[in-house]
Amino acid sequence: MSRAEQKERTRRAIINAAFSQLSADKSFASLSLREVAREAGIAPTSFYRHFADMDELGLTLVDEAGLMLRQLMRQARQRIEKNGSVIRTSIETFMEFVTGNSNVFRLLLRERSGTSAAFRGAVAREIQHFVAELAEYLRKETTCPDELARAQAEAMVILVFHAGADALDAPPEQYNYLTSRTITQLRWLTHGAAGSGRKFKT
Amino acid sequence: MSRAEQKERTRRAIINAAFSQLSADKSFASLSLREVAREAGIAPTSFYRHFADMDELGLTLVDEAGLMLRQLMRQARQRIEKNGSVIRTSIETFMEFVTGNSNVFRLLLRERSGTSAAFRGAVAREIQHFVAELAEYLRKETTCPDELARAQAEAMVILVFHAGADALDAPPEQYNYLTSRTITQLRWLTHGAAGSGRKFKT
DNA sequence: CACTTTAGCTTACAACTGTTCGCTCATTCT
DNA sequence: AGAATGAGCGAACAGTTGTAAGCTAAAGTG
Numbered sequence: 001m002s003r004a005e006q007k008e009r010t011r012r013a014i015i016n017a018a019f020s021q022l023s024a025d026k027s028f029a030s031l032s033l034r035e036v037a038r039e040a041g042i043a044p045t046s047f048y049r050h051f052a053d054m055d056e057l058g059l060t061l062v063d064e065a066g067l068m069l070r071q072l073m074r075q076a077r078q079r080i081e082k083n084g085s086v087i088r089t090s091i092e093t094f095m096e097f098v099t100g101n102s103n104v105f106r107l108l109l110r111e112r113s114g115t116s117a118a119f120r121g122a123v124a125r126e127i128q129h130f131v132a133e134l135a136e137y138l139r140k141e142t143t144c145p146d147e148l149a150r151a152q153a154e155a156m157v158i159l160v161f162h163a164g165a166d167a168l169d170a171p172p173e174q175y176n177y178l179t180s181r182t183i184t185q186l187r188w189l190t191h192g193a194a195g196s197g198r199k200f201k202t
Numbered sequence: 203m204s205r206a207e208q209k210e211r212t213r214r215a216i217i218n219a220a221f222s223q224l225s226a227d228k229s230f231a232s233l234s235l236r237e238v239a240r241e242a243g244i245a246p247t248s249f250y251r252h253f254a255d256m257d258e259l260g261l262t263l264v265d266e267a268g269l270m271l272r273q274l275m276r277q278a279r280q281r282i283e284k285n286g287s288v289i290r291t292s293i294e295t296f297m298e299f300v301t302g303n304s305n306v307f308r309l310l311l312r313e314r315s316g317t318s319a320a321f322r323g324a325v326a327r328e329i330q331h332f333v334a335e336l337a338e339y340l341r342k343e344t345t346c347p348d349e350l351a352r353a354q355a356e357a358m359v360i361l362v363f364h365a366g367a368d369a370l371d372a373p374p375e376q377y378n379y380l381t382s383r384t385i386t387q388l389r390w391l392t393h394g395a396a397g398s399g400r401k402f403k404t
Numbered sequence: 405c406a407c408t409t410t411a412g413c414t415t416a417c418a419a420c421t422g423t424t425c426g427c428t429c430a431t432t433c434t
Numbered sequence: 435a436g437a438a439t440g441a442g443c444g445a446a447c448a449g450t451t452g453t454a455a456g457c458t459a460a461a462g463t464g
Contacts, residue, residue: 027316029229043413044452110312113312152387154383158360158361165315184350188390191394244443248443
């Protein structure tokens with residue numbers, strides 16, 4: 001096996017070990033280098049051959065999580081073309097992601113308000129991708145000035161994110177309620193924004 | 203000095219020490235019993251005379267933070283009576299709280315998605331007080347069915363909370379933008395909800 | 405083939421952590 | 435006055451943590 005190949009392999013082992021140790025009651029901050037190394041099957045000191053410290057690993061995890069989110073968006077767009085309902089499809093896709101990759105979502109959720117400014121920034125950037133894309137969509141579909149389209153997109157993303165957070169602590173039989181509640185909230189936003197738009201324009 | 207009086211005093215010293223050690227880059231989870239005891243001016247072992255463990259202290263902190271929030275709401279109501287604008291006054295009061303007691307707000311913000319189910323529950327309960335009160339107000343002022351009033355109130359509280367979270371990482375010259383953005387978002391919600399109400403009723 | 409590079413290892417250390425135990429001694433109770 | 439209570443203390447323990455130093459052996463390079 002090639003040398004670089006092997007290195008990449010244990011690098012992934014470290015990343016996977018870290019992800020697998022995240023859970024409802026274990027945040028990234030409470031992971032220990034030694035435990036991660038143990039699960040990755042390497043000596044603690046070998047960790048440093050791949051990451052300068054735990055923070056660097058953490059930023060890598062956030063990046064990967066962001067990647068998964070963007071894949072999710074692409075998937076959602078495909079579904080929308082077949083299904084039609086933009087809001088419902090988007091939220092349902094997101095909720096599936098949250099419940100299916102709860103550890104990944106929890107990472108973003110927590111580090112968004114965590115103790116590391118670098119982490120907070122990284123998460124904020126990932127979320128901004130969502131917002132920017134949604135804002136662009138709103139600008140096309142509606143007659144909304146740029147600045148307001150962004151504010152609207154931000155509100156929507158916040159509400160959807162929060163619904164995901166609620167789902168983490170809710171029993172599965174409440175998922176339907178959470179999604180329909182969020183759909184209602186987003187509809188209010190779009191109607192309200194459209195109304196204000198008319199108010200100011202016409 | 204009475205015995206109970208003295209006990210209460212060092213209990214407060216512990217609580218204050220804990221609050222003072224919370225900061226942008228130190229969460230409750232990363233506090234150590236020994237450090238808190240040190241700042242409170244007691245031996246590590248004396249801590250146990252007041253709290254069974256750090257979790258008990260943490261729940262106490264969340265309770266206190268919730269108390270401050272409720273005082274804040276009362277204060278906001280008084281301001282509204284004099285000022286008139288409900289939404290603007292509420293948000294401005296909240297933003298003042300966030301910037302003036304950032305450690306307290308950070309505690310709620312983080313433990314809302316933290317690693318302890320008990321903490322998450324405690325924070326959720328505190329926030330529900332906000333939501334319930336706001337929902338009741340909406341039921342009186344508007345012609346909104348109960349269920350929808352609650353969903354509307356929840357959306358509003360989430361957006362305001364999030365604006366506070368943004369403020370923590372934003373330079374002070376952006377506070378005005380954050381508040382006005384949030385005002386716009388809440389107006390959209392109320393208009394949208396009113397519109398949908400009419401749509402379903404009339 | 406000899407030479408360099410480097411992922412991974414073992415050992416070791418110093419700095420913490422939470423918690424138990426037994427003691428002191430001022431306040432409180434009888 | 436005498437006994438009981440209980441807040442606070444110091445010493446000690448077992449566990450964990452991150453990380454430095456130096457070695458081994460296999461892969462890559464000329």
